[in-house]
Structure formats: structure tokens, C-alpha cells
Amino acid sequence: MGRCCCCQRETWLTFHHLIPRKVHRRSHFKKHYDKDQLAAGILICRQCHNxxxxxxxxxxxxxxxxxxxxxxxxxxxxxxxxWVAKQRIRTVDKGR
Known part of the structure; x- marks a missing residue:
């Protein structure tokens, strides 16, 4: 859990690559970015990520x-x- 840097809600977070992984294998990106730049990302909630x-x-x-x-x-x-910041955080009840 942590604070989403987009909506500022305290919730479970996912990793968002700032340079999407889908383009990492293209020669332009391999030539112009190092591995650390390609791997850079932010932690955001699932709603913001979607x-x-x-x-x-x-x-x-x-x-x-x-x-x-x-x-x-x-x-x-x-x-x-x-809009997301005003939404209720959905929790997963694993016991049911």
C-alpha cells in the first residue's frame, strides 16, 4: 500500500513504466535510452493506471x-x- 502519485489516494499500487514496455524492443528506443531509463516508472493505483x-x-x-x-x-x-480521487477505494475481501 502507498499513496498514488496521480490521485493522491492511499491504496494498493501498481508499477507504470513511463516508457511502455511494448516499445522497449524497438531499435530507436534501444539506441536512445539506456536500461535504467527504459525501466523507470511510477507507482500508481489500478484505477489511474487503467x-x-x-x-x-x-x-x-x-x-x-x-x-x-x-x-x-x-x-x-x-x-x-x-474524479478518481473522489472514488471509494475498492478492497478485496479474500475471506469470502
């Missing part, structure tokens, strides 16, 4: 949104993150 990938394809994420600041500054994503 929203990012629903709004933009991998190439757009790579070229335009390769920093946390760029993700948060985008008006459409910012509006979505604000």
Missing part, C-alpha cells in the same frame, strides 16, 4: 508523457485523476 492506458496509446505515452509531471499536467488525465 485510465492512463485508456486515454492514450503506447506511442503517445512514450513521446508525450514520459515523465510523471507530463502525465499530471495533461488536462484530460488531470480531470480523470481528480
Amino acid at each position: 485510465g492512463i492506458h485508456r486515454f492514450y496509446d503506447e506511442m503517445t505515452l512514450t513521446r508525450v508523457f514520459a515523465t510523471p509531471e507530463a502525465l499530471i499536467a495533461d488536462p484530460a488525465l488531470n480531470e480523470y485523476f481528480s
Whole structure:
């Protein structure tokens, strides 16, 4: 558990690659980025992670949104993150 850097909720987090793994094998990215840059990412909640990938394809994420600041500054994503921040956190009841 931790704080999502997009919606600021305290919940379970997933790892979001800032340069999506789908493009890592392309020669352009192998040539221009080292392994640490390709592996860089942020911890975000599942709802924010799903929203990012629903709004933009991998190439757009790579070229335009390769920093946390760029993700948060985008008006459409910012509006979505604000909406997510107001949502109840879903918990998984493993006992039932």
C-alpha cells in the first residue's frame, strides 16, 4: 500500500513504466535510452493506471508523457485523476 502519485489516494499500487514496455524492443528506443531509463516508472493505483492506458496509446505515452509531471499536467488525465480521487477505494475481501 502507498499513496498514488496521480490521485493522491492511499491504496494498493501498481508499477507504470513511463516508457511502455511494448516499445522497449524497438531499435530507436534501444539506441536512445539506456536500461535504467527504459525501466523507470511510477507507482500508481489500478484505477489511474487503467485510465492512463485508456486515454492514450503506447506511442503517445512514450513521446508525450514520459515523465510523471507530463502525465499530471495533461488536462484530460488531470480531470480523470481528480474524479478518481473522489472514488471509494475498492478492497478485496479474500475471506469470502
